[in-house]
Structures are given as C-alpha cells and as structure tokens.
Amino acid sequence: MYVLGIDGGGTKTVGVIADEYGKIAAHQTVGATNQNGVDRNKVESELINLFSSLKEQNESAFSNLSVVFAGMSGVDRPDAKAVMEKMISTMVPNDTKIVVDNDGVNALYSGTFGAPGIVQIAGTGSITFGINSNGERGRVGGWGYLIDDEGSGYDLGKEALHAIFKEYDGRGKKTVLTESILRHFNISLPPELIHIIYQVGKSREVISPLSRYVAEAADHHDEVAKEIIHHAGRKIGKSISSLAQQLFNAEETVPVVLVGGVFNRSDLVIPAIELALKDQKVQTTLLKPKLPPVGGAVIKAIQSKNAAVQDGFEEAFLSMG
Structure with a gap:
C-alpha cells in the first residue's frame, strides 16, 4: 500500500510517498502553500510541481496511491479546506482517498506515531x-x-x-x-x-x-x-x-x-x-x-485507511528520507 503524506506551510511544502513499513518511494519539496499568505494560483502551481515531480520519480507508486493526507497550514476555514481538497483531487488517480487537515496533526504524530x-x-x-x-x-x-x-x-x-x-x-x-x-x-x-x-x-x-x-x-x-x-x-x-x-x-x-x-x-x-x-x-x-513533520503526515495517511504502521517504520523512513 502506498500513501502520500504532505506537510504544507508558509515557507515550504514537503511531500513523501511511502508504504506502511516506512519505505520511501518518492519525495519532493516545493514552495509555500498556506492560503493565508499565498495567492491561490500560486498554491495550485506549487502543488502541480509537487505532484508532477513525485509521479516522475516513481510513476508506479504514484498510480497506486491509496490515500493522500495533506496536513496544511491555512485550512482551518471550511472554504479553504474545500479549495485544497478540490485542487488535490485533480492531481491524483480518481480512486485515491483525499484527507485535508491542520498541519498540527503532522507535528503531533511525528512524535507519538x-x-x-x-x-x-x-x-x-x-x-x-x-x-x-x-x-x-x-x-x-x-x-x-x-x-x-x-x-x-x-x-x-x-x-x-x-x-x-x-x-x-x-x-x-x-x-x-x-x-x-x-x-x-x-x-x-x-x-x-x-x-x-x-x-x-x-x-x-x-x-x-x-x-x-x-x-x-x-x-x-x-x-x-x-x-x-x-x-x-x-x-x-x-x-x-x-x-x-x-x-x-x-x-x-x-x-x-x-x-x-x-x-x-x-x-x-x-x-x-x-x-x-x-x-x-x-x-x-x-x-x-523522532520524525520530520511529513513523517507524521504519512502515518496519518496510513491510519486513514484503517491500516497500521509496521515495525521498523522509523528506521526505514529516516534511512531513506
């Protein structure tokens, strides 16, 4: 199972495709995607760059994504969250589950797994x-x-x-x-x-x-x-x-x-x-x-499919990050 975790903020946005064992299939860093500080056209442009790079790095893993969990700053308002969900939905395979949430989840789960x-x-x-x-x-x-x-x-x-x-x-x-x-x-x-x-x-x-x-x-x-x-x-x-x-x-x-x-x-x-x-x-x-925030996003993505993080996740994720 492959999932995509995204940690999006006012300075940079990091995306990682990984499996439940922590093995990283693709990773990329792009610019800011916080809608409170960046024009929505710019947000969309950065996301296009992110998804395009991830797909180019590992098309097989990208095509088989089960979940995208995007922990983002600037999505606390329902309208901002809806905008982000719609943007992402146009960039991933049709049957991919999309979850957009506060980036605090990433930070929390990077320590509590x-x-x-x-x-x-x-x-x-x-x-x-x-x-x-x-x-x-x-x-x-x-x-x-x-x-x-x-x-x-x-x-x-x-x-x-x-x-x-x-x-x-x-x-x-x-x-x-x-x-x-x-x-x-x-x-x-x-x-x-x-x-x-x-x-x-x-x-x-x-x-x-x-x-x-x-x-x-x-x-x-x-x-x-x-x-x-x-x-x-x-x-x-x-x-x-x-x-x-x-x-x-x-x-x-x-x-x-x-x-x-x-x-x-x-x-x-x-x-x-x-x-x-x-x-x-x-x-x-x-x-x-123990992990960077995007690692917490990957963990939340795995949980979103009612799956469990497997033993050795931390070591595998950090060794390939």
Whole structure:
C-alpha cells in the first residue's frame, strides 16, 4: 500500500510517498502553500510541481496511491479546506482517498506515531494542539503575535526589547541584552530601535530572530535573560496543562511533543515548563519528535485507511528520507 503524506506551510511544502513499513518511494519539496499568505494560483502551481515531480520519480507508486493526507497550514476555514481538497483531487488517480487537515496533526504524530497526545509548537509563533483517544481535538493559543503567541520566538524577542528599554529608562535591571541587540542592528542607543521595530508589516520578522540573544545572555548568567526564559517556559507549561485538562483524564500521562526553534535550547526552557505542569498537577511525558513533520503526515495517511504502521517504520523512513 502506498500513501502520500504532505506537510504544507508558509515557507515550504514537503511531500513523501511511502508504504506502511516506512519505505520511501518518492519525495519532493516545493514552495509555500498556506492560503493565508499565498495567492491561490500560486498554491495550485506549487502543488502541480509537487505532484508532477513525485509521479516522475516513481510513476508506479504514484498510480497506486491509496490515500493522500495533506496536513496544511491555512485550512482551518471550511472554504479553504474545500479549495485544497478540490485542487488535490485533480492531481491524483480518481480512486485515491483525499484527507485535508491542520498541519498540527503532522507535528503531533511525528512524535507519538499516531497515538493521542499534545503537540506544543513554539517557533516564530506558538500554538498548543491535541487529540485524545476519542478523536476529540482542542487547541490553546496561536491567536497571532499581536494578541498571543506566548512562549514563541517573537515573544522572547519582544520581552528582550522590553527589558532593554526598561534599563534605558532606569526602570529595570541592567542586562547584556542591550549590548547584543544594539550590535545586531549596528546602532548606538535604544531609541534608534524604534524606527526599525515599527516598520509597517515588518515587526514580527524583525523581532523574532532576537530570541537567540536571550539564550546567549542566559548562558552568560544574565538575570534578566534567565527571567525572560523562565516566564516563557511557564507560559508554555500553562498552555499545555490547560489543554491537557480539557482533553485528557487526570490519571492519564499525556505525551507532549515539543516542536519549534524555541526548543533548540530545551535545557533552558524545559525546567520552567515542568514547574508549571507540576503546579497544575498534570502528568506528561515531554518528547522531541523522532520524525520530520511529513513523517507524521504519512502515518496519518496510513491510519486513514484503517491500516497500521509496521515495525521498523522509523528506521526505514529516516534511512531513506
């Protein structure tokens, strides 16, 4: 049985044809397919490129696809989901089952291998998404950087800037973040940051990369940076505990998959997350994903045919990916 898993986002889209043993028959990466940020004609063009390449690589596997599972960002609205389903239906064999869903499923199953649990995504933005054993779903956060995205790279960068201006005003503690971030922008004083930060439509992409200086400062025992990271971890922990309490029984130990650049420094963030979870009396197991997100999409595709992932899937998938 061959299935196609797709992980589609605002930066790139990855497609993999594989079987239930994890053996990859074809794989390809194309551009963005998030309808919230890309024109629909462009989305269709990228999908055409994806499917054409997969078919060219292995026409036999493509012609015998059982399921396409497309875990995509930007398909939460019914109309956007319907558009994606229609596009894909024109590009695959007629009897292929098509399932379009949120890309959070990919991230979750990349760590749980199709089992219930929670995925905590903390990259440029943040969101907490989960599925329980009854198939019920929930989410916490992810409402955009202007009002939410707690614990994200943007959140860390914003708090670093806040700390810099508090020090400059005499309202806050001294921090090495000032020197690091001024050097990053090649400027001399914090007020010079204002015209950089408040560029129309640019704030998020300017602020998010500053999160790395928070980790560097914490490594140098900067108290302000350590407080920022601690608070970010507590916020993430609170989101996880909130969703766990909504979806799971108190006696269950919930697997939580940690995905995103913030967790590149899990040594700094995880202790605070664990403290928040302990305060809320939520039992969890924190996991780093074993597969890339598209691997989670392949697993969901296999499940969509009421089939099971076979032993050795992970090793085979990673060895050929």
